[in-house]
């Protein structure tokens with residue numbers, strides 16, 4: 001079993017990664033959380049139908065009372081209504097400060113369940129039990145949130161989990177589209193920090209349906225290590241953490257304008273990465289964008305903005321991005337692969353680049 005330590009100013013915690021790591025959950029709870037009496041598993045409809053049974057059985061072995069609350073799949077879970085329903089369920093079922101939340105699912109479940117944990121009675125502990133590739137990103141680092149019609153993750157907190165149990169076998173039931181979404185964040189991690197990892201991905205990953213467990217282990221470990229190194233330095237995004245937002249300025253705008261849940265997060269971020277790479281080239285990055293585009297297209301990604309979205313609406317949406325503090329949109333660009341920077345780009349250039357490539 002692999003274990004990666006995440007160190008942030010507010011908390012240090014382990015990520016257990018591999019086959020059968022989930023079996024260690026009862027002992028971990030017994031040993032470290034003897035004062036916790038109730039566990040609330042929050043999961044989504046799809047994940048619960050496949051994996052909840054096993055997790056419930058394991059959680060019960062810890063000797064604690066186990067409750068479950070099932071939310072809708074994907075972005076439909078990251079709403080005020082669902083957040084409120086989770087809180088109401090927790091109150092109605094007597095959760096208190098000696099209770100813990102287990103978030104079983106992908107990034108959407110992790111984000112909403114984490115935000116419930118962060119705010120229930122001003123904060124109770126939670127553990128991330130990720131079930132998607134994307135969650136190598138979302139389960140680590142403590143960003144928890146729900147969406148607002150005005151923008152993605154607009155209501156949230158920085159709230160670290162107690163631990164992450166990343167059971168590799170859960171990924172075996174993931175649909176290819178969701179794998180593709182998660183792999184975009186793997187690419188992002190490589191581009192912002194690790195040219196060798198980027199080369200490894202380019203050479204090794206030619207078919208998302210054929211990724212081996214060994215390859216998963218390697219890319220998840222690398223991705224988490226990259227994220228951990230950044231979060232350690234800047235937990236609350238006052239500086240370098242913004243680099244983890246590479247591809248997200250346009251990506252979040254695409255997700256929002258398409259209607260949450262109609263476009264996967266990773267697929268939108270990938271389009272945002274293409275755009276940010278193009279802007280970076282304009283600012284001097286030397287990068288083989290043709291090779292990149294051919295590679296990602298061969299993996300099934302679309303590299304175009306959906307036709308129904310107009311450039312003016314995209315720019316308006318991007319102006320509400322959390323990184324932007326004036327009227328000029330802030331992007332994460334690359335100087336070289338592995339060397340990101342923040343740059344304010346004026347609307348004229350943004351529009352010109354949008355028109356040139358999309």
Ligand SMILES: NC(=O)c1ccc[n+]([C@@H]2O[C@H](COP(=O)([O-])OP(=O)(O)OC[C@H]3O[C@@H](n4cnc5c(N)ncnc54)[C@H](O)[C@@H]3O)[C@@H](O)[C@H]2O)c1
Nearest residue numbers: 046073074106107108131132134137138143170173174265
């Ligand atoms: N907090 C962070 O730092 C952070 C980082 C990246 C992304 N995010 C957020 O994460 C969300 C996306 O997360 P995600 O891509 O993991 O998706 P998700 O949680 O939306 O899940 C995607 C779909 O896959 C299904 N699914 C999940 N695991 C499965 C499994 N093992 N087998 C079969 N089906 C399964 C779900 O039911 C859902 O239908 C977005 O809301 C994004 O904003 C957060």
Ligand SMILES: O=C(O)C(=O)C[C@@H](O)[C@H](O)[C@H](O)COP(=O)(O)O
Nearest residue numbers: 137141143152153241244245248322
């Ligand atoms: O952890 C971070 O920091 C990230 O930016 C990771 C992103 O992949 C993730 O999508 C995050 O939720 C985006 O955060 P936001 O602050 O732009 O909403």
Ligand SMILES: [Zn+2]
Nearest residue numbers: 185248265269
């Ligand atoms: Zn993301």
